[in-house]
Amino acid sequence: MASKYAAGYRGILRELRKSLDPSRKVNTDIKSHFRAVVENARQHPSDQALVDLDNTILFLKSQREHKRLLERYNPLHDLTEPERLKATANRVGLNMPKLHSDPLGQPIFASPDTIVVLKTAAHQLNTLHRTVVFPTETVYGLGAVATNAEAAAKIFATKSRPADNPLIVHVSSLEMLETLLPPGYEYTKAYRALIKHFWPGALTLLFPRNSDIIPNIITAGQASVAIRMPSHPVARALIAVSNSPLAAPSANTSGKPSPTKAEHVARDLSGKVPIIIDGGACGVGLESTVVDGLHEDGNIRVLRPGGITVEQIRQALEEEYQGGESVPKVLVHKRDYQDEEMEAAPTTPGMKYVHYSPAVPVTLLSTLSNPPSGTTRQPVRSFLRQISATRPHPPKIGVLAPSDSGIWKEIVACEGPSWHRFALGPISNPSLSAKRLFDGLLTLEAEGVDFILIEEIAETHEGLAVMNRVRKAAGEMVWLDYV
Structure with missing residues (x-):
């Protein structure tokens, strides 16, 4: 019996040695701990004690194998041409609540792997003038140095993006922002309020363009430039390490749904991008809200709804304007006003072309908005049966709808099609619907469905941005009723 315990102890030491670099020795305190555990088991022998020893060895072996696999798939290993970097969520510091900096403003990293990954990406951006895919809190971005026209041109080529569709510039600090603005530019009170409440975050602001710094290709020749400061720690750290503002639209072929996971990017742009930094799923899931506060009337115009809601913007302005001051109005494009001239020559992405399809x-x-005059609502069940009969049989139909929608019950009652379900979350939680929308579209597309049905949600809070994307993605709209 004693020899079995001795063999168990030797097995533990063997696994501990294998888990270390050959130049290092097993910590004596750890050795003493396991020796005491084994000695106690020897003095009180039992079958369970031997099983516990075997399980300890198995656990140490599993930990060693886990570490080996992490190193094997570390993005710094096996870089090929074209290089593709995939950094795991833990390695890129996603648990950081914010970007920590030293007194000189440089980011501080908990993991040495993180800084090497980011420096490798920065080399691609600054020295080779190539693009890099990186995570943000909104969607994954395809970035290039914003002050370099040659580098920015590669964004348009990679995405097949129209040249008159401007880009958003991303900065890591207010100091970097100020280097991009015209000399002597002063923030309006409204902009100071929005920056205070929402930066870093999913809000893009239009600023006057400094033509000596920002190339024409970034703004499509417009007199303003769209800029934001992302809150995602990896995005801000990459910009800080690069010491360059990054122009970055969503990392997808132009017109397709924006990617919210690294695998979305890989499926779409595989072979077209040198580096993908994998930071896990994006927290917001929709692009940033774009705001124009440059008009003489001082009002805030929402050109593109997004991760920051109109209600949040309005509340922030009301908090900052006190003592009888006139609070700027918050106007939503196409809902509260029209601007045909801007639509023809947009100052921000997402306004002119087909998107998100x-x-x-x-x-x-x-199922919520009023149908056009003369249009009668059709029962949901009748519509589902109709499309089941008229499509190639049996069709594969993808469905995106709130998790507590009545459509799921109707689907169960409609036999024949192969239903592919993707729940957007409860009706009461539009932020979750926003987070899951693009993932749902891309997931159902990957599952090979013949077509996708998306149910309308209320256009309040994040629902406004969700429906903005859905209306652009949909080629057809039908008015239905639950009866």
Whole structure:
């Protein structure tokens, strides 16, 4: 019996040695701990004690194998041409609540792997003038140095993006922002309020363009430039390490849904980008809100709804304007005002071209908004049976809808099609619907559905941004009713 315990102890020491670099020795305190555990088991022998020893060895072996696999798939290993960097969520510091800096403003990293990954990416950006895919809190971005026209041109080529579709510039600090603005520029009170409340975060502001710094290609020749400071620690750290503002639209072929996971990017742009930094799923899931506060009337115009809601913007302005001051109005493009001239020559992305469309047809199921005059609502069940009969049989139909929608019960009652379900979250939680929308579109597309049905949600809070994307993605709209 004693020899079995001795063998167990030797097995533990063997696994501990294998887990270390050959130049290092096992810590004596750890050795003493395991020796005491084994000695106690020897003095009180039992079958369970031997099982516990075997499980200890198995655990140490599993830990060693886990470490080996992490190193094997570390993004710094096996870089090929074109290089593709994939950094795991833990390695890129996603647990940091904010970007920590030293007194000189340089980011502080908990892991040495993180800084090496970011310096490798920065080399691609600054020295080779190539693009890099990186995570933000909104969607994954395809970045290039914003002050370099040659580098920015590679964004347009990679995405097949129209040249008159401007880019958003990303900065890591207010100091970097100020280097991009015209000399002597002063923030308006409204902009100071929005920056105070929402930066870093999913809010983009239009500023006057300094033509000596920002190339024409970034703004599509417009007199303003869209700039934001992302809150994602990896995005801000990459910008800080690069010491360069990054122009970065979503990292997808132009017109397709924006990627919210690294695998979305890999499926779409594989072979077209040198580096993908994998930071896990994006927390917001929709692009940033774009605001224009440059008009003489002082009002805030929301050109593109996004991760920061109109309600949040309005509340922030009301908090900052006190003592009878006139609070700027918050106007939403196409809801509160029209600007045909800007739509023809947009100052921000997402205003002119078809966007967010997967490779299969999308139909919007309107169950909330009023139908056009003369249009009668159709029962949901009748519509589902109709499309089941008229499509190639049996069709594969993708459905995106709130998790507590009545459509799921109707689907169960409609036999024949192969239903592919993707719940957007409860009706009461539009922020979750925002986070899951693009993932749902891309997931259903990857599952090979013939077409996708998306149910309408209320256009309040994040629902405004969700429906902005859905209406652009949908090629057809039908008005339905639950009866």
